[in-house]
Amino acid sequence: MRLKCPANFRIIRLPCTGKIDIIHILRAFEKGADGVYVVGCMEGDCHFNSGNFRARKRVEQAAKILDQIGVGGERVKMYNLSSGEGPLFAEYSIEMDEKIKELGPSPIGEALRKQADAA
16 A cells, blocks of 8 residues: 655654654754654553653654744644554644645745855
8 A cells, every 4th residue: 555645754764753852853943844743653552661752742842942932833743653554644744744834834944945045
């Protein structure tokens, strides 16, 4: 079965979402991303015990930082899925893409594009 995800998505695989740090999320915005979503295993079902709980906490912290700097915390979100829920993964990617399109380009990404155009 071939799943359709938006073409503008970049998937970065990690051994566990617990390995993601706030700096990784913020760096994605610094590099021009308009939104980030993290997909981890079901809560309480983490092979590494509590990795998905750590990831959720870090995503929430990143959202607070993005709100404080005026980018918008709703541009970052976490979902929990099991490995057999591929169609739901594709559905969430489409949902996140629509949300980002509704919000428009990230102020950081827009500033980077203007800076690149001026150079």
